[in-house]
Amino acid sequence: MEYQLIEEIISRSHSNDWNSAKNEWSFEYVYQSEEKETCLCGHHPIINICVLKNSINNNETEVGNCCVNKFLGIDAGTKILASIKRLKDDLSKSMSSEVLEYLNKKKVLSDFDYKFYSDTIRKRKLSEKQLAIRERINQKLIDFTSYELNTNFSRINLVLKWAEDRSWFDTEFVLSLKKSCERKGKLTEAQHTALENIIKKLKIE
Numbered sequence: 001m002e003y004q005l006i007e008e009i010i011s012r013s014h015s016n017d018w019n020s021a022k023n024e025w026s027f028e029y030v031y032q033s034e035e036k037e038t039c040l041c042g043h044h045p046i047i048n049i050c051v052l053k054n055s056i057n058n059n060e061t062e063v064g065n066c067c068v069n070k071f072l073g074i075d076a077g078t079k080i081l082a083s084i085k086r087l088k089d090d091l092s093k094s095m096s097s098e099v100l101e102y103l104n105k106k107k108v109l110s111d112f113d114y115k116f117y118s119d120t121i122r123k124r125k126l127s128e129k130q131l132a133i134r135e136r137i138n139q140k141l142i143d144f145t146s147y148e149l150n151t152n153f154s155r156i157n158l159v160l161k162w163a164e165d166r167s168w169f170d171t172e173f174v175l176s177l178k179k180s181c182e183r184k185g186k187l188t189e190a191q192h193t194a195l196e197n198i199i200k201k202l203k204i205e
């Protein structure tokens with residue numbers, strides 16, 4: 001299994017050497033799949049899935065969180081999943097500060113959200129109003145790691161990757177969908193249809 005994972009990662013990397021190939025990959029997203037998927041290592045089924053991005057050739061790939069920890073030494077997915085589990089049990093709790101930084105880096109939070117959460121992250125007693133704000137921001141984390149949203153992201157990234165060597169294609173609309181996904185945690189029905197139409201019409205695979 002380990003050998004297969006190494007081979008699959010190298011085939012998507014710039015370098016042919018495992019030690020430098022693995023350093024090309026960084027963490028993008030984690031989500032819990034609603035379908036039983038297969039890891040690059042061949043393990044099936046996997047539910048906790050990380051989306052990784054290659055910094056040199058912009059390839060994206062999905063790998064089981066377990067393998068991402070073990071072989072790529074990336075633990076962001078595990079940390080995010082731990083915060084999600086805590087919040088799903090009790091939405092009034094806080095995500096970890098590392099996860100807050102991650103969400104902010106992904107532009108999911110407004111300046112207000114980020115400042116409010118940072119200032120109150122360790123507080124146990126919040127006013128009713130403050131608690132409502134914390135829960136609203138917690139929900140953003142849950143939405144951002146949802147299966148639906150990550151399916152949208154992977155469809156959007158498919159188009160963007162395809163467009164890389166087709167300079168005639170204007171990516172502005174697709175980039176606006178990506179922004180919308182990040183800010184609102186989802187696409188509207190109309191946006192979703194428009195995206196699928198682009199993929200179908202241009203036969204993007």
Ligand SMILES: [Zn+2]
Pocket residue numbers: 005039040041042043063064066067
């Ligand atoms: Zn695996």
